[in-house]
Amino acid sequence: xxxxxxxxxxxxxxxxxxxxxxxxxxxxxxxxxxxxxxxxxxxxxxxxxxxxxxxxxxxxxxxxxxxxxxxxxxxxxxxxxxxxxxxxxxxxxxxxxxxxxxxxxxxxxxxxxxxxxxxxxxxxxxxxxxxxxxxxxxxxxxxxxxxxxxxxxxxxxxxxxxxxxxxxxxxxxxxxxxxxxxxxxxxxxxxxxxxxxxxxxxxxxxxxxxxxxxxxxxxxxxxxxxxxxxxxxxxxxx
Amino acid sequence: xxxxxxxxxxxxxxxxxxxxxxxxxxxxxxxxxxxxxxxxxxxxxxxxxxxxxxxxxxxxxxxxxxxxxxxxxxxxxxxxxxxxxxx
Numbered sequence: 001x002x003x004x005x006x007x008x009x010x011x012x013x014x015x016x017x018x019x020x021x022x023x024x025x026x027x028x029x030x031x032x033x034x035x036x037x038x039x040x041x042x043x044x045x046x047x048x049x050x051x052x053x054x055x056x057x058x059x060x061x062x063x064x065x066x067x068x069x070x071x072x073x074x075x076x077x078x079x080x081x082x083x084x085x086x087x088x089x090x091x092x093x094x095x096x097x098x099x100x101x102x103x104x105x106x107x108x109x110x111x112x113x114x115x116x117x118x119x120x121x122x123x124x125x126x127x128x129x130x131x132x133x134x135x136x137x138x139x140x141x142x143x144x145x146x147x148x149x150x151x152x153x154x155x156x157x158x159x160x161x162x163x164x165x166x167x168x169x170x171x172x173x174x175x176x177x178x179x180x181x182x183x184x185x186x187x188x189x190x191x192x193x194x195x196x197x198x199x200x201x202x203x204x205x206x207x208x209x210x211x212x213x214x215x216x217x218x219x220x221x222x223x224x225x226x227x228x229x230x231x232x233x234x235x236x237x238x
Numbered sequence: 239x240x241x242x243x244x245x246x247x248x249x250x251x252x253x254x255x256x257x258x259x260x261x262x263x264x265x266x267x268x269x270x271x272x273x274x275x276x277x278x279x280x281x282x283x284x285x286x287x288x289x290x291x292x293x294x295x296x297x298x299x300x301x302x303x304x305x306x307x308x309x310x311x312x313x314x315x316x317x318x319x320x321x322x323x324x325x
Binding site: 040044045046050069070073074076078080081083085086087088089090098100151153155157166167168170172200202204205207226227228229231 | 295296297298301302314315316317318319320321322323324325
């Protein structure tokens with residue numbers, strides 16, 4: 001039994017120690033945002049126009065992703081939904097700057113008491129509008145002639161169901177960029193904004209019929225603080 | 239001999255009674271979470287934060303972990319992005 005370990009043994013020991021430290025720090029630490037999981041991979045686009053848009057605006061999209069990740073931790077971008085898709089089943093190649101977001105919406109009873117119309121309107125007013133505002137402000141998509149508009153999809157657990165039978169409700173809204181900019185600047189009335197937007201609502205996987213959308217101001221995302229959570233300073237959340 | 243047989247029947251009965259309703263997916267999930275802590279992340283979170291709840295710290299990765307390890311999420315019926323967006 002040697003008193004001093006051989007060099008190869010020492011190397012092995014250091015390797016194990018470093019790997020263990022990396023594992024512990026990785027599990028313990030703040031973790032890094034992974035924008036590539038959120039972005040639609042280039043190879044999944046069906047047109048050159050979409051690929052070009054995705055490459056041109058990649059940096060802005062990563063910045064937007066990081067903003068949601070660090071500053072709005074109650075929201076999660078669904079994998080491979082951030083990018084420039086089009087509306088399904090529509091002729092042509094009109095591209096929308098889009099994202100799909102899962103919302104950690106808990107229910108204190110009042111959410112379940114709302115009608116579907118009211119829930120959809122409340123969720124869009126609270127999260128959809130804020131996300132669209134950020135997408136417009138944090139990227140140059142609005143000034144790109146190849147971008148037709150913006151789109152946001154929000155998904156949340158449908159309230160009032162047993163925990164063993166979870167189902168999501170989802171709203172998806174597409175709107176042209178001029179209407180969005182005018183609405184956010186308060187130059188377009190809500191009724192006109194809603195009539196120009198294309199709205200779909202889903203109960204689980206099933207599309208539901210016409211849902212009347214109402215939109216109002218909601219400052220939740222800019223005022224809410226998650227208990228015991230501090231975003232890193234470099235995230236510049238405020 | 240009779241005792242051994244009774245034991246075997248009892249054990250088999252218990253296994254059937256406790257496991258018969260579990261699906262293959264449930265078994266897989268259970269097998270990968272057989273320790274006190276549901277996951278390594280759960281364990282590290284508990285060690286980092288005091289037991290009495292003083293000085294709690296929540297990292298962004300904790301929120302992500304809790305979301306990913308939310309068991310009901312495994313079974314949630316939700317719309318596929320391809321129903322909304324066409325790439």
